[in-house]
Amino acid sequence: MPELAEVEFYRKRWHLAGAGQRVTKVRVHAGKKTFREAPAASIRRALTGATFTSSETAAKQMAFRFDSGAWLGVHLGMSGELTTAPLGTPAGKHDHLVLDLENVSLVFTDPRMFGGVRFAPGPDAPDWWTRIAPSLLSSAFTRAALTAFLQRRARAPLKAVLLMQERFPGIGNWMADEILWRAALHPAQPAGSLTAAEIKTLYREIRTVCRLALKNIAGAGDLLPHDLNVGIPDTWLFNHRWRNGGICPRTKVHLARAEIGGRTTCWSPARQLLRETTP
Numbered sequence: 001m002p003e004l005a006e007v008e009f010y011r012k013r014w015h016l017a018g019a020g021q022r023v024t025k026v027r028v029h030a031g032k033k034t035f036r037e038a039p040a041a042s043i044r045r046a047l048t049g050a051t052f053t054s055s056e057t058a059a060k061q062m063a064f065r066f067d068s069g070a071w072l073g074v075h076l077g078m079s080g081e082l083t084t085a086p087l088g089t090p091a092g093k094h095d096h097l098v099l100d101l102e103n104v105s106l107v108f109t110d111p112r113m114f115g116g117v118r119f120a121p122g123p124d125a126p127d128w129w130t131r132i133a134p135s136l137l138s139s140a141f142t143r144a145a146l147t148a149f150l151q152r153r154a155r156a157p158l159k160a161v162l163l164m165q166e167r168f169p170g171i172g173n174w175m176a177d178e179i180l181w182r183a184a185l186h187p188a189q190p191a192g193s194l195t196a197a198e199i200k201t202l203y204r205e206i207r208t209v210c211r212l213a214l215k216n217i218a219g220a221g222d223l224l225p226h227d228l229n230v231g232i233p234d235t236w237l238f239n240h241r242w243r244n245g246g247i248c249p250r251t252k253v254h255l256a257r258a259e260i261g262g263r264t265t266c267w268s269p270a271r272q273l274l275r276e277t278t279p
Contacts, residue, residue: 002076003060004136004170004210008218010082011062014106015055017084021101023047023066027091034096034110037128038073038119043097046070046121052101058132059169069122073129074108077115083107133169136210143203150199154192158202160261161191168206174238177266179209181237181248186274187265193277241266 002010026047030040050066057063062082064072074082074097085105091098097108097117108117120126134140149167153160162168162176171179180187183205185198194202216232232238237255240246246255248268256269 001060001078001172002080003172003175003213004057005213005217007060007062007076007170008057008214010076011055011057012218013084014064014082017104018052018099018101018106019054020051021103022051023049023099023101025100027095027098027100029091029096032096033113034108034116036116038117042121043072043117043119046119047072047099052099058129058135059165060172061129061132063129065122071118071120071122071126071129073118073120073126075115075118077110077112079112080108080110080115083109133166136168136170136206141207143200146203146206147199150191150194154190156191157188157261158185158191158194159187159263159265162206163261163263170210171206173263173265174241175209175213176263177241178213178237179205181266181268181272182209184271184273186272187260187267188274190277193275237266237268 026044028035028040028044035043046068047066047070050068050070052064053067054065055062060075062074064074066072074080076082085107087100087103087105089105091107092109094109094111095107096110096113099106118126118128120128145167150161153164158180159176162171162179163173165171177187179202183198183201185194185202234240235249237249240249240255246266247253248255248271251268251270253268253270255266257264257266259265
């Protein structure tokens with residue numbers, strides 16, 4: 001599933017290709033569940049003739065703004081992707097939303113349809129946008145806030161806690177593994193068992209991974225290739241986590257994989273030790 005940096009990558013792709021252009025036509029697969037939270041007919045009426053002015057991301061969502069005041073929200077789900085196409089290109093089977101602009105088409109493709117489109121006529125920010133938790137790189141995400149949240153989820157494994165979007169917006173499976181690997185914390189360690197020093201390290205690595213992911217993935221100069229992870233260095237866990245016989249890039253010991261917190265998880269047994277805790 002696309003996470004924080006991948007979502008920003010796709011937002012930039014649409015923005016760089018189409019910002020400042022007028023929407024000449026809106027094509028939708030109106031009967032698909034992609035539009036379960038937004039009436040396709042309303043989107044077509046509101047956006048046709050409007051100019052694409054700005055865009056932003058929050059967590060795993062994107063918002064595209066138009067001079068009419070309208071908000072178009074996109075959640076990529078598990079398989080969604082934003083692409084561009086030359087004007088006149090026929091929509092494919094899985095192209096559920098196509099915005100034809102003056103000299104390019106912006107396409108939302110989602111084969112499995114776990115993603116979706118949201119809409120608000122504006123100008124005020126809709127609740128589906130304002131209720132997203134503050135960015136992990138903002139001043140609102142503090143070490144004290146992290147500590148309090150870990151204590152409220154004291155018995156839950158760290159991996160499961162890091163996937164909770166109400167506190168860690170935009171963090172998904174691979175980013176959670178990367179954070180815990182860098183912090184040398186076992187993904188099954190109960191959240192309430194961390195020491196003050198470990199919480200300090202976890203806080204630092206959460207922000208570091210978010211910042212570096214945005215730089216290496218969303219910051220890529222060429223946004224057209226399909227493989228958006230080409231910028232991730234081999235010093236990260238990311239490039240080794242799913243290889244059969246994968247080796248930890250720091251300890252040079254084989255990585256382990258198991259289901260923790262309901263998600264397939266990768267960690268380094270030599271680096272991330274599960275510490276016993278008292279009942």
